[in-house]
Amino acid sequence: MTTPPTTVTATGLSLRYGGTHALDGVSLRLTRGVTGLLGPNGAGKTTLLRVLATAVPPDRGEFTALGHDPGTSAGRLALRRALGYLPQTPGFHPDFTAFAFVDYVAILKELTDRAARHREVRRVLDAVDLADVRGKRIKRLSGGMRQRVALAAALVGDPGFLVLDEPTVGLDPEQRMRFRGLIAEAGEGRTVLLSTHQTEDVAMLCHRVVVLAQGRVRFEGTPAELTARAAGRVWSSAERDPAALAGWRTGTGTFRNVGDPPEGAHLLEPTLEDGYLLTLDSESRTVTA
């Protein structure tokens, strides 16, 4: 299999807020398709996305995206034209209709011809299945619909690089499934970086995954490689194993343990979440149900 071309390259990105190293020398490469960004609270995910979306410059380090260098004002402008950004808290005006909000974003994205702009707004609202409610005020839409309005706004102008900050947070399972479909479609031919706490989103959607913790990249590879980190390190037992890094009682009544199994343990098939937990193995979690 040939390696797809790199579309985004970051080298040594660092950003401090006072004494906090939100990013501490982050280097990574992205290609077309959906890359998942996992990390615990405060890992620096939002900060990394804000840097890549040119919302904030790094203190140190550099990156290029789609051939543009945001370190120059011309490169920054060119990148912003080619970028779609769904921030963690999209700033909706609640009295705007879905159409008016996306139209407003389209105006900011320099779509000046009114008829062509309105066609584009209808196209992106259709793409996220909101054609029927485009005349409704945002304050009257459900949380899932609002997330789709935000995705539609990020898709305006067919950007080559999409930066999505926890877009599936707060969605019910059905909405999350639907949203996954939309993100997968968006990943066809585009570079998508998706920050999430949902390891299933990464397992089902992403061709690459980056794990960030304390502002540093702890893993970069495929979901299968992250899962493989837990091979031989997940086992079941009748009682909670105190040696396990994490352990919880499953629906069948037995315990599922992650860590270093004892001799002769009954090994289980690992999941991506197990590989992720072990990558963050400095943190010990014990969940008892």
Ligand SMILES: Nc1ncnc2c1ncn2[C@@H]1O[C@H](COP(=O)(O)OP(=O)(O)OP(=O)(O)O)[C@@H](O)[C@H]1O
């Ligand atoms: N504007 C800010 N001022 C001061 N500190 C900040 C600011 N933004 C982020 N931080 C700090 O930088 C670190 C990284 O935060 P960031 O929001 O990037 O993490 P995150 O991985 O997105 O977390 P979460 O999963 O909780 O959204 C944290 O310690 C956070 O408290």
